[in-house]
Amino acid sequence: MAPKPWSEWSMALSHMALAVVSLRAAVSTAQASRGAAAGFLLQALAAATMLIRGLGTDEDCLAGAWVATVIGLPLLAFDFHWVNGDRSSANLLLGGGMVLAVAGGHLDSEGRSVAGQAVVLVVAVTILIVAVFTTNTYGMWGGAMLGAAGLLSRLEEDRLLLLPKEDVCRWALAAGSWAYHRALHTQRLQWE
Template sequence: MAPCVTEWVTSCTNLILSATALHSSYRLFKDHRAPSVGLFLLGLSAALCIVHPSGSYLTSIQKEAEWAGEVLAPALVSFDFLWLSEDHNTAHILLCGSCLLLGLCDWLSADALTVMTRCLGLSSLSCCLTVCLFAGNALGALSGVALSLPLLVAPKVGAITFAPLISPAAAEGLVKWLLKGSMAVGCWASTRALSMFLLDVTDRCNMGI
């Protein structure tokens, strides 16, 4: 795949993710502050990745911002599901764990950071699925899976043999595009799911259940 085409598709996927995440953040801000912040950071990092500066320092900032957005978005969405279900202790543990990972990332080795990132991704996903499956909220489960995929998928796509159908570099780019599309779907689904879940909780409270 030509470099110019690859760069163009990457910019388009980042643009779609940024627009979807920022719109979802705006819609959630009134009633769901934690997920709104997470999706805002995800959208902001995607917008930052649209620009391709030549300086390596700015490129490293882009990568760190992208990673931070991918870590916080699913964790804060799961935090709100837990909070609305009144499991405040687990919600606080998940929030503290995600913040601790962000604070310690510079002191961890690459392998340790990968392990800790995947552990946090699994924790966020399991919390979201547990709450949503018991509540019958299919969109919430979809949002948890879609937002957590980038934390769970192995980054070393080039190690897999795709020849002669596709080069390792193109395969890695394809996986990144699919993951960004998955996160865009997760942003949309989380907005609908959290609104439905809040309405369900409010109805239960009004009925005295």
């Protein structure tokens, strides 16, 4: 059996890191916030599915990643906004994600890619704004990491930091998920 090339190991490790971080965050936030836990769980399931399916690009895996982006990330932002009393932004983000999830079947792959990147950036910016006004340092780091993942995915380069661009984006998303998990915990402590 031939050894796996570095790019396959890199892809597997980035999917595994995102799945583990997101699953851990889902389990620990389930008691306090079911919405955020569902968002983390969608991310974990999408990453685990890609890992288990052999990192392929079949339609089921891509659909799972699409749902994790357009519904899972708005669920994370929903809780962050809701707890701070910004219910209109929370509902708008979640409603927009639901509309995109339904409309995804009518978009081509480029349209889905652009819409997914837009969702990532909108969620990152809105959480970053709330985190700045509430002085939630973890929220600021989470917003920065998620924003970095969204911006890096738009670059034309195939490799960043000697790794495939998609892997770097997943590592940034995993770091952002960990920071959001901590931000939600910090936020809950402030409100108790």
